Amino acid sequence: MTTPEHHDLSIDQRHAVMSAAARLATEFQGIFGVETIDRFLTSSYDQFAGRATIPHFLPLLAERFARQRLHALAKVEGKTHDGRPVVLFLCVHNAGRSQMALGFLQHHAGNSVVGWSGGSQPGDAIEPGAVAVMAERGIDIAREYPKPWTDEIVRAADVVITMGCGDACPIFPGKRYEEWELADPADLALDAVRTVRDDIERRVLRLLDSLGVAAA
Template identity: 45%
Template sequence: MNGPESTPSEHQPCCPPQLRNALTDADAIAAARRFKALADPVRVRLLSIIAAHGGGEACPADLAAALTVSQPTISHHLKMLRDSELLTAERHASFVHYHVAPHTLNALSAVLDWFADPPPADPTTGSRHRTADPAPEATMARSLADLPLANTDRMLDRIADRLALRFHGVFSRTTVLRYLHESYELLQQPATVRTHLLTVAEHFTAERLTALAHTRDAAAKAVPDVLFVCTHNAGRSQLAAALLTHHSGGRVTVHSAGSDPAAAMDPAILTVLAEIGVSVDTAFPKPLTDEVVQDADIIVTMGCGDACAILPGKRYYDWDIADPDDASLDLVRTIRDEINQHIQQLITDITPVKEPA
């Protein structure tokens, strides 16, 4: 004879709990704030782009290139994501880098991966379960990168639209896009800059197209063009370019490039320039390209070997300057002061003296 039906005890629930602990009031408020922040497609897109961007970080210019909304709108949504603690921000020079907050990686990976590609329903129960990912932090960028938003070609197309408008009547959009793709490829090579790649590629392409336009119409140049070349374009040539820009007062156009560009600016260079009130917030190492060389009136080399060909009709200077790479800060200051002396003489040589009225 069967005994009375057993009932679940307090210590043996009939169903396993779905949550480790019930949320406190404070936890519930924080969770609701984050859900509210996610309840907007633009913010979800921003999170996907940032997570899928190189290095897991992006700056507003990268985001503007990827989205069709205005910069103020992007800034508003970034603030909402920061206020909800889904994003963190870190300033580097004039750029602000946005990262997905580390403590939200697991949750965002699960939520966004589920909604982007929900698991199939169990035919018997109708429930949906996904096998736990052993390393959700490592798969966060991968799952978000699969969303259709993180598309480099689409971003480059949007940048090309902006540049084509800027150079309307000078270059066709096809030419602009070709130079943009080439610049992007040059900059993403192992020896060159990696951070903020889309933003830097846009600046680099604009510089190259401007130089190319000048070579086609020399009369369009109002002031002489000076090009500084060293090996890595992270130290000496950047110092010289910053100092000439600072001292010349717009009487010359200044470029710099490297025969083997580094991944980033030498921090010591930024330090010694800041000490004398010279800002190089937007500077970045870039390769030596034909159109920039062709456009230059004066070319100053500093230890770049034979990378820069000797072309007729140009003035050349070769400055014997020590390489600041891995040098002490005191030595970098000495190099800065030595270059500054050369710059003062160069300005005297190449700029006309204003006659008194």
């Protein structure tokens, strides 16, 4: 990968980005060429470079996001698809509601469903209250990170769950959409965040039932 010249990358960061490019090239060998992988990794890096609070983690965030986007593109282009339904949770900051929903989806569905999340105006970090109340249920969302959505991610989703992003939420024909009206946990007291958490879990369980997926 040719690292973006407008970023002041340390030697360690450059090495990390190049290593990420090599891993992605191996993972998607025969599916995408080096140019496509470089383009997705570079643009994913750009998504976080301007707002990352810990620059050391930028290459890792870029790699994780690029991997998700490449899987989405592969499905959209009919190059790979394992038949599992893809659910996308969207809110404003991708720091609370959508992250809790993703956590419950992964907890209850395991590998039976592919889950993604995104925000119209991604925040800088996951809401501490959301992390705390999910930890009470034995679900760790502290390692997640706010991120935007991209066209290929939305196009690859079978179900799009929106939570308060309004007109900013992307609409593509032929997809199942649901709007979940939920309070934003930002700045709420923990008891109120717990109420939101429990509501999200009930909705996720109903969603899995509608998809024919047995919840664990």
